[in-house]
Amino acid sequence: MVDKSWVHLCRAGPAYEKGASEFVRDVAVALGDANMIVCPCIDCRNIDCHVCNVVVDHLVTRGMEEAYKSRSDWYHHGELNSGLQGETKSSQRNEEIFGLYKAAELGDVEFAINDYFGEIAEGEDKKEDEFLAKIADAETPLYPSCVNHSKLSAIVSLFRLKTHNGWSDKIFSNLLETLPGMLPADNVLNTSLYEVKKFLKSFDLGYENIHACVNDCCLFRKKYKKLESCPKCKISRWKTNIHTGEVKQGVPQKVLRYFPIIPRLKRMFRSEDMAKDLRWHFTNKSTDGKLRHPVDSVTWDQMNDIYPSFAAEERNVRLGLSTAYRSHNCRIYTLNIPICFNM
Ligand SMILES: [Zn+2]
Numbered sequence: 001m002v003d004k005s006w007v008h009l010c011r012a013g014p015a016y017e018k019g020a021s022e023f024v025r026d027v028a029v030a031l032g033d034a035n036m037i038v039c040p041c042i043d044c045r046n047i048d049c050h051v052c053n054v055v056v057d058h059l060v061t062r063g064m065e066e067a068y069k070s071r072s073d074w075y076h077h078g079e080l081n082s083g084l085q086g087e088t089k090s091s092q093r094n095e096e097i098f099g100l101y102k103a104a105e106l107g108d109v110e111f112a113i114n115d116y117f118g119e120i121a122e123g124e125d126k127k128e129d130e131f132l133a134k135i136a137d138a139e140t141p142l143y144p145s146c147v148n149h150s151k152l153s154a155i156v157s158l159f160r161l162k163t164h165n166g167w168s169d170k171i172f173s174n175l176l177e178t179l180p181g182m183l184p185a186d187n188v189l190n191t192s193l194y195e196v197k198k199f200l201k202s203f204d205l206g207y208e209n210i211h212a213c214v215n216d217c218c219l220f221r222k223k224y225k226k227l228e229s230c231p232k233c234k235i236s237r238w239k240t241n242i243h244t245g246e247v248k249q250g251v252p253q254k255v256l257r258y259f260p261i262i263p264r265l266k267r268m269f270r271s272e273d274m275a276k277d278l279r280w281h282f283t284n285k286s287t288d289g290k291l292r293h294p295v296d297s298v299t300w301d302q303m304n305d306i307y308p309s310f311a312a313e314e315r316n317v318r319l320g321l322s323t324a325y326r327s328h329n330c331r332i333y334t335l336n337i338p339i340c341f342n343m
């Protein structure tokens with residue numbers, strides 16, 4: 001694999017020139033110490049050949065042709081064409097989600113094992129056994145001869161459809177009741193929404209319910225955790241029966257659903273494919289002046305200028321916040337990844 005990281009560096013810097021020289025040298029060596037090689041600069045466009053020094057000069061002074069630069073295979077310089085990559089991408093998505101869930105589980109076991117160290121050694125074995133049983137259950141084929149889906153991948157795929165298309169719990173329950181009848185008799189698809197939610201929850205990617213003041217003054221957490229009414233507007237935390245005026249103790253007027261972000265980020269980095277996607281922004285900035293992703297924006301560059309040490313580490317996570325007032329949705333996006341994953 002030819003090192004391509006240099007091609008995205010500033011052409012005025014010594015690192016770019018060093019990268020270009022090494023690249024040209026390696027290509028020439030691979031061609032049996034050739035004197036002339038195909039020049040990938042914006043003018044020669046892999047059509048004209050020049051002696052090695054001239055190719056380096058062209059790369060430094062003119063830059064590499066944009067389309068060639070963004071290719072993963074520099075096929076004019078001895079790399080194999082890998083045209084299949086795009087086709088397999090979508091089928092990889094399920095694998096990635098599966099990897100994420102699996103990573104979530106591995107993470108929990110690691111934490112659990114760390115907790116147990118120095119305490120009870122047998123506890124470790126028990127936890128390990130439970131974990132292996134859970135993974136085995138999740139990896140069970142959907143039905144014995146099924147090669148495309150495990151129990152986990154099937155449930156995750158269906159749940160994605162539900163969330164992406166806004167299906168109600170009722171629609172989803174009906175689908176779950178119908179599907180097993182269409183599958184071979186010994187399938188392992190859970191048949192109720194409750195079971196499916198319980199199954200997913202066992203991988204600990206759930207959310208926290210936090211009670212909120214009905215007028216949005218405060219959240220009933222930390223020092224307000226035990227209050228019965230809002231400290232500012234004095235409105236009751238609990239619902240009241242509209243007919244009798246009786247307070248329904250324990251039934252909150254408003255609930256905030258909070259999806260903790262840190263465990264999610266940790267898990268994304270534990271999944272091999274997602275960890276790769278989280279570094280996508282670093283090498284995929286648009287080079288033709290077109291805006292396709294926040295990474296191509298002026299604001300992104302301004303942030304990089306203000307925080308150069310943050311910008312230098314490709315694994316640093318950049319988050320975007322979006323709100324939709326009417327639905328009271330407040331979402332945080334990871335801007336590191338290709339835009340299609342955030343849709
Ligand atoms: Zn050239």
Ligand SMILES: [Zn+2]
Pocket residue numbers: 213214215216217218230231232233234235
């Ligand atoms: Zn209030």
